[in-house]
Amino acid sequence: MTTPATATAVALAASVRAGERSAVEVVEEHLARIAARESELHAFNHLMAGDARAAAARVDERVAAGEGLPLAGVPVALKDNLCTRGVPTTCSSRILEGWRPPYDATVVSRLQRAGAVVVGKTNLDEFAMGSSTENSAFGPTRNPHDPSRVPGGSSGGSAAAVAAGFASLALGSDTGGSIRQPAALCGVVGMKPTYGGVSRYGLIAFASSLDQVGPFASTVEDAAVLLEAIGGHDPRDSTSIPGGLPGVVDGLAAGVEGVRVGVARELIDGCDTDVRARVDAAAAALADAGAKVEDASLPSAVHGLSAYYLIAPAEASSNLARYDGVRYGLRVDGDDITEMYTRTRAAGFGAEVKRRIMLGTYALSAGYYDAYYGQAQRVRTLIIRDFERAYESFDVLLGATAPTVAFPFGAKSENPLSMYLSDVFTIPSNLAGHPAISVPYGTGADELPVGVQVLAPALGEPVLFRVAAALERSLT
């Protein structure tokens, strides 16, 4: 696939602010691209063409009135687990089909304030549980680089939307890699911020100690600008960091002279050789640019996958108890309330969501709590300690984002455990609450995109983005 010729978000916003192009014109160009290819790719659960045209016209008025909007007229796609007032928000689940939230997520309000134009709600694995979008109740999204392959997941629709030029930017959520893994498979930039750095007010909860909202973009600079637009303290989110995130845009060009980069063995082990070759190339490029590159290790990270697949389902089993047919969404009637609950949930949830709810319920149940959930929480401490030790010697860590390039539909969907292994390199950052970014770094097997992953300690976004920008420059 050739990437559609499209200006960066930064360039688009500058041209709209300068009056060289109207926001209406920009949104029409993107809607035309969507019309040409959406039926093939299915990036969106809900396209908002009419709302987008109206929003673009309002942006043009605000620009004419002299407002200095950082994302003036930039088309943005939203993962369909972010609440949009009056606009269907489904989490790709039958249980929420037709629901229209009575409020906007904070990140949505902030995007609108910055002058962005929302073009639609993107497909995901149901309730963000999956790594391929095959678990969507509304059918999978296809990878723009090869439509016979998955886009990754769970934010596969957002990654595909940016890769196909349907939107200049997109938002996703990342609980175990759900932004970074699809970004890697679709050849775009995807970033998970420090836990608490971006408001989750209006993000439909999956696993609350892990979930974070973050940006997709086609360049590192665009991702940085988007992060600054959505980040910062939000009194409506009790897990929001009081001081917000440090700025990231200003330092992008600072380079990596003297930056200490650790290539983490556990974030490479087991990946395909074509992916490994790109991580090696990235390490070499950073060394060429002046970074000090050495081997690093996170010994407990090998237990991260197991710990994650106990903790995340445990939290999900609690969060998803709210889908009971009482206040919103699907109801299947029964003779008494228990029968109504069990029928509603059986009809409304797909197989993977049911598996995780049951796994989580089991891990929290009497007699197993300490053996599973308690042990997983202790492993989480070990992984955090490993990171602390590594960051005594390094400013950032480098590894692969996903073990493979995009895989064909059906390759892993019959075996949940093999699908879970797609997240093995991304999970440790979620367990620790740290930021991490996937940067497209050339291609592997079948000319498909490969992403390399950069990790930093909590609030380490400035150095994370500096290194990511240096990697991007090294390709040109």
Place this chain on the structure above:
Amino acid sequence: MGARLSRDDVAHVAGLARLAVTDEELDRFTEQLAAVLDHAADVEALDIADVPPTAHPLPLVNVLRDDVVTPCLDRDEVLAQAPAIEAGMFRVPRILGEAP
């Protein structure tokens, strides 16, 4: 490591989670969940009783807002999304059993 997850365990858990499951689902879920729990045996086997658990990555505690009245969601807008309502409330099926 404990006994492998049984079909009865899965049926019990489905009941706790308020999920109606078919016989075919019970067979399939039992196999799939047992495979995931087998994979988690590495975590179960670690000798780390002395390591404190981490429930959450942030040290924030008791985050409270000021106790002042602020606008909230519009009741009619919220109720308009409910499957069944009556007299400004959510309507649900029978909760208690028939009187003896």
